[in-house]
Amino acid sequence: MHDEGSVLQVIVVFLLAAVLVVPLAKRLQLGAVLGYLTAGVLIGPSMTGLIANPESVSHISELGVVLLLFIIGLELSPRRLWVMRKAVFGAGMAQVVLTGVIIGAVAWQVFAQPLKTSVVLGLGLALSSTAFGLQLLAERKELTSPHGRLAFAILLFQDIAAIPLIAMIPLLSGANAGSGIDTMQLLKVVGSIGLVIVGGRYLLRPIFRIVAKTGLQEVSTATALLVVIGTAWLMELAGISMALGAFLAGLLLADSEYRHELESQIQPFKGLLLGLFFISVGMSADISLLITQPLTVMGLTLILILLKMPVLLMVGKFIGGLNKQSPLRLAIVLAAGGEFAFVVFKMARQQGLFEPALYDLLILTITLSMALTPLMILLAVRMFREKPTEKEVPDEYKNMAIDIDSPRVVIAGVGRMGQIVARILRAQNIPFIALDTAVETIELSRSLGGQMPIFYGDPLRPEILRAAQTEHAEYFIAAMDDPDTNFRAVELVHRLYPKVKVIARARSRSHVYRLIDAGAKPVRETFYSSLEMSRLTLLGLGIEEELANRLIRRFQEHDEQVLEAQHRVHGNSEAVIQTAREARAELQTLFQADSDDAKTNS
Structure with missing residues (x-):
């Protein structure tokens, strides 16, 4: 023992x-x-x-x-x-x-x-x-x-x-040096x-x-x-x-x-x-x-x-x-x-x-x-x-001239979201200019889309925004990967060109609040894809398509209302938590009402 x-x-x-x-x-x-x-x-x-x-x-x-x-x-x-x-x-x-x-x-x-x-x-x-x-x-x-x-x-x-x-x-x-080879x-x-x-x-x-x-x-x-x-x-x-x-x-x-x-x-x-x-x-x-x-x-x-x-x-x-x-x-x-x-x-x-x-x-x-x-x-x-160092950029991109006349849209960032916006605008023959600081992204986008109007340029520099003729544009799309860079670009555009409408990529709810305060219309980067994933899951679990679509629409409308309400109190963490609790209970009630209506109609 x-x-x-x-x-x-x-x-x-x-x-x-x-x-x-x-x-x-x-x-x-x-x-x-x-x-x-x-x-x-x-x-x-x-x-x-x-x-x-x-x-x-x-x-x-x-x-x-x-x-x-x-x-x-x-x-x-x-x-x-x-x-x-x-x-x-x-x-x-x-x-x-x-x-x-x-x-x-x-x-x-x-x-x-x-x-x-x-x-x-x-x-x-x-x-x-x-x-x-x-x-x-x-x-x-x-x-x-x-x-x-x-x-x-x-x-x-x-x-x-x-x-x-x-x-x-x-x-x-x-250890075996003196014993010779042991067959x-x-x-x-x-x-x-x-x-x-x-x-x-x-x-x-x-x-x-x-x-x-x-x-x-x-x-x-x-x-x-x-x-x-x-x-x-x-x-x-x-x-x-x-x-x-x-x-x-x-x-x-x-x-x-x-x-x-x-x-x-x-x-x-x-x-x-x-x-x-x-x-x-x-x-x-x-x-x-x-x-x-x-x-x-x-x-x-x-x-x-x-x-x-x-x-x-x-x-x-x-x-x-x-x-x-x-x-x-x-x-x-x-x-x-x-x-x-x-x-x-x-x-x-x-x-x-x-x-x-x-x-x-x-x-x-x-x-x-x-x-x-x-x-x-x-x-x-x-x-x-x-001692911060600047990115190495080939001369052909440093000296790239932006030569598009009167763009209606300026896109900052040609990543996962920005390139989709650019392709849709090009398909509709809507004049636009896209800016990015990644040479690889520019080369890839041009190779996939022919002569796309995509240029090397930092949207945080006022002279680049002027060269892109942002003052004549109707919309500025902030679609860069980094949330802080997006926010700073939105602030700069809103200050220099207050008449230009700004749509910005948002990563989280707190990022949404900051972008709204800066004068932009935020679009959450994973929100709509998550809604579609949820809709497909509901369909796979046997819920009828009409009811599944109604539940997803209900959730979207409700979440946007909650987001707006939380934006008004986002400086008060206790009020935000209380809003989230009330919203959760309200959503369950709304979902239950939709399900009961579907059963009644069937």
């Missing part, structure tokens, strides 16, 4: 630490990985001592790495790699090799580390955190930016490079890999097909875990890394029709167990080094960042083709150490390549480098904000 209580106590401590610390770290924009590491530090022997022996959970926590590598293998389909081959194997390989050589050389020559230790140290620190980097980019909505796409490609190659590095550590340790061991390795390949090709798909037919979610989950853990166990029996076996299993199933099902089943376990791994790493971190050797720890952290950043800057600029601030943004996101360094260095310590003191310093260095990354990003954002 005592042992069971101890196990339960450990589980409770782990879960409590994760639940309390990780959301706080995410709220502070420090990332989940750093949150798990901090939780481990807090409950580890160097702080509170709630968990006195970090090694007691190491075997379970390593399953998180196994599942992570299986997911990475699943995502590395040959087709995807081929599409991204230049960025992945060009920029990615250059970054890992150059950074590994530089850091390894510094460790060997400056810090007098053994050559084998320097090789592992250089390549391990060359890797960045996939989870941390992608999360930071996603939080800042930069995944689709040029530096975001290149960062993804480099991280993808780093994930691939981690596999041979993990497999290389036992060879570098020289039986070699046959065991080749046979295990062959068994995984044959099983992955010919056995797994029929098995998944049978399991899928049962319709039992728990059996599907058990099968997915069996594939991953079973393959890892088989590879461990053959003397190969469990992680390498899991990666191989994922790679074989990358093109399987069950790939997404497998990923969805494994993902929750991977996240939890990988979090457990990071907590165990944090538990093993010796925080006392910050007190006893603060200059050494901080110095190593700065050296790591200062060695990686120039390489990333050069790779981003000369191989990735980034310009302006993008290489620096890339360098800041990827300058810290990564989660695979924890895995690699832990194995290196177990194999005798790292001294315990060196391992403790490196773990603390990587953790601090990750903690500094969000601060560097905030600093860089502030620097970039002080």
